Amino acid sequence: MRFETLKILLESEGYECFNKGGSHYQFRKEECDLITIPFKRPIKAIYVKMVLKATTGE
Numbered sequence: 001m002r003f004e005t006l007k008i009l010l011e012s013e014g015y016e017c018f019n020k021g022g023s024h025y026q027f028r029k030e031e032c033d034l035i036t037i038p039f040k041r042p043i044k045a046i047y048v049k050m051v052l053k054a055t056t057g058e
Contacts, residue, residue: 001043006051010035013055 007017007025015027015035027035035054037047 001048002041003037003039003043006037006043006048009055010051 003025007027010027011017013029015029015032018026018028019039023040024036024038027037032054035050037043037051
């Protein structure tokens, strides 16, 4: 899975993307856990699972 796909998914769920110039992006949403994802291809399965858990609530 590509970083851009995860970014679109998280932003569609109301998360805001922040990057201070490094290789990691942070996604924030009020009253939700902070999600940090490295901009690396391909995205490791653990990050995909973390995003799915955050967006589905499971």
